[in-house]
Amino acid sequence: MPYVNIRVTNEGVTPEQKLQLIEGATDLLQRVLNKNPATTFVIIDEVETDNWGVNRQNVTTLRQREAAARNT
Amino acid sequence: MPYVNIRVTNEGVTPEQKLQLIEGATDLLQRVLNKNPATTFVIIDEVETDNWGVNRQNVTTLRQREAAARNT
Amino acid sequence: MPYVNIRVTNEGVTPEQKLQLIEGATDLLQRVLNKNPATTFVIIDEVETDNWGVNRQNVTTLRQREAAARNT
Amino acid sequence: MPYVNIRVTNEGVTPEQKLQLIEGATDLLQRVLNKNPATTFVIIDEVETDNWGVNRQNVTTLRQREAAARNT
Amino acid sequence: MPYVNIRVTNEGVTPEQKLQLIEGATDLLQRVLNKNPATTFVIIDEVETDNWGVNRQNVTTLRQREAAARNT
Amino acid sequence: MPYVNIRVTNEGVTPEQKLQLIEGATDLLQRVLNKNPATTFVIIDEVETDNWGVNRQNVTTLRQREAAARNT
Numbered sequence: 222m223p224y225v226n227i228r229v230t231n232e233g234v235t236p237e238q239k240l241q242l243i244e245g246a247t248d249l250l251q252r253v254l255n256k257n258p259a260t261t262f263v264i265i266d267e268v269e270t271d272n273w274g275v276n277r278q279n280v281t282t283l284r285q286r287e288a289a290a291r292n293t
Numbered sequence: 294m295p296y297v298n299i300r301v302t303n304e305g306v307t308p309e310q311k312l313q314l315i316e317g318a319t320d321l322l323q324r325v326l327n328k329n330p331a332t333t334f335v336i337i338d339e340v341e342t343d344n345w346g347v348n349r350q351n352v353t354t355l356r357q358r359e360a361a362a363r364n365t
Numbered sequence: 366m367p368y369v370n371i372r373v374t375n376e377g378v379t380p381e382q383k384l385q386l387i388e389g390a391t392d393l394l395q396r397v398l399n400k401n402p403a404t405t406f407v408i409i410d411e412v413e414t415d416n417w418g419v420n421r422q423n424v425t426t427l428r429q430r431e432a433a434a435r436n437t
Numbered sequence: 438m439p440y441v442n443i444r445v446t447n448e449g450v451t452p453e454q455k456l457q458l459i460e461g462a463t464d465l466l467q468r469v470l471n472k473n474p475a476t477t478f479v480i481i482d483e484v485e486t487d488n489w490g491v492n493r494q495n496v497t498t499l500r501q502r503e504a505a506a507r508n509t
Numbered sequence: 510m511p512y513v514n515i516r517v518t519n520e521g522v523t524p525e526q527k528l529q530l531i532e533g534a535t536d537l538l539q540r541v542l543n544k545n546p547a548t549t550f551v552i553i554d555e556v557e558t559d560n561w562g563v564n565r566q567n568v569t570t571l572r573q574r575e576a577a578a579r580n581t
Numbered sequence: 582m583p584y585v586n587i588r589v590t591n592e593g594v595t596p597e598q599k600l601q602l603i604e605g606a607t608d609l610l611q612r613v614l615n616k617n618p619a620t621t622f623v624i625i626d627e628v629e630t631d632n633w634g635v636n637r638q639n640v641t642t643l644r645q646r647e648a649a650a651r652n653t
Contacts, residue, residue: 222563224368224406228480228512229542236343241541243346249533253526254517260563262368262406263346264300271452274459274479275510275548279452294419296584296622300368301398308487308497313397315490321389325382326373332419334584334622335490336444347366347404372624380559380567387562407562408516415596418603418623438635440512440550444584445614457613465605469598470589476635478512478550491582491620524631524641531634551634552588
């Protein structure tokens with residue numbers, strides 16, 4: 222009966238990638254703890270980049286700095 | 294001071310139904326644990342069906358299979 | 366497939382009360398949204414009173430003040 | 438490595454305000470527990486007012502009542 | 510910067526199994542979404558079986574019924 | 582009505598430090614968004630170091646490596 226909550230920034234995750242996350246997390250719980258896939262929930266939250274902070278800045282700014290660094 | 298988080302798939306929950314969930318959860322905490330409704334929070338998260346997985350598939354696919362089975 | 370997370374302070378909730386919360390929350394989701402009990406998860410988190418704050422104080426202090434007020 | 442999740446109602450929080458929350462929460466963890474900002478996550482969830490309940494009512498209704506009281 | 514929260518019942522998960530969950534979830538996010546392991550958090554919550562409900566019963570009772578069925 | 586959930590590793594956080602986190606988070610929400618402290622919840626979760634992973638390792642191991650590096 223595991224519950225897995227995956228939170229990532231909202232940056233174009235495709236339905237196919239979401240399905241891979243669901244399959245992968247379910248398989249992981251089955252492999253390691255022998256949990257039944259029929260009662261394994263996987264919920265993916267996509268968070269806007271303005272709403273996710275790390276190192277005192279939001280990810281919107283972080284991505285702009287990464288892009289600027291690549292273009293230098 | 295309870296905090297209740299209800300996560301359901303985003304499949305047309307109406308404002309009236311949300312209110313019923315808020316009222317019902319608040320009443321439940323008051324009835325069972327004598328918690329004060331004035332400081333009982335109920336937060337409902339609606340999750341896209343592509344983002345909710347159970348049994349290694351997403352709910353989008355699950356709903357399609359349920360509909361197909363009904364039409365057979 | 367709902368997921369319900371109930372967070373309350375750790376102040377002597379009995380197994381019987383926990384079961385009432387599980388039953389009540391499951392019934393609520395079935396009544397309001399016609400959700401299947403077989404895939405409704407209810408998870409109760411008991412939080413130490415030192416770890417729960419409201420109105421800038423922790424619940425440990427809040428309970429002491431409530432008790433003092435009753436004894437005055 | 439703290440993880441801070443701030444949930445507020447979706448009522449016009451600006452990107453600048455979100456950044457202040459990110460900075461403030463990160464600084465708080467550094468000041469009190471000496472946590473490294475580089476691995477402090479702050480995630481802000483904005484919840485629709487229909488989906489947030491307190492005192493058995495949703496915040497949509499609560500705001501209408503507050504506005505009505507101010508206009509009386 | 511993903512955040513992965515795995516909630517399972519508290520039924521003897523070993524430190525080695527926890528590490529396998531951490532490694533597996535981190536690898537999954539890197540493989541599917543190219544996320545950096547250095548900023549991938551995985552947090553495992555172990556929930557008492559009295560506190561986890563499914564199908565209107567707690568897992569404590571569910572495990573007893575499973576054991577009884579095996580012994581019949 | 583904000584809800585703030587602070588998750589940190591369980592490494593000897595004192596009641597006084599927890600209170601500082603509660604006060605600081607409440608003040609932050611009041612200062613930035615004018616939220617009422619009376620209905621601001623702050624919940625602190627302390628997570629065992631075996632249960633928190635970053636960079637594909639658990640924090641138990643991370644702390645041992647940090648200690649070893651300091652002693653070299």
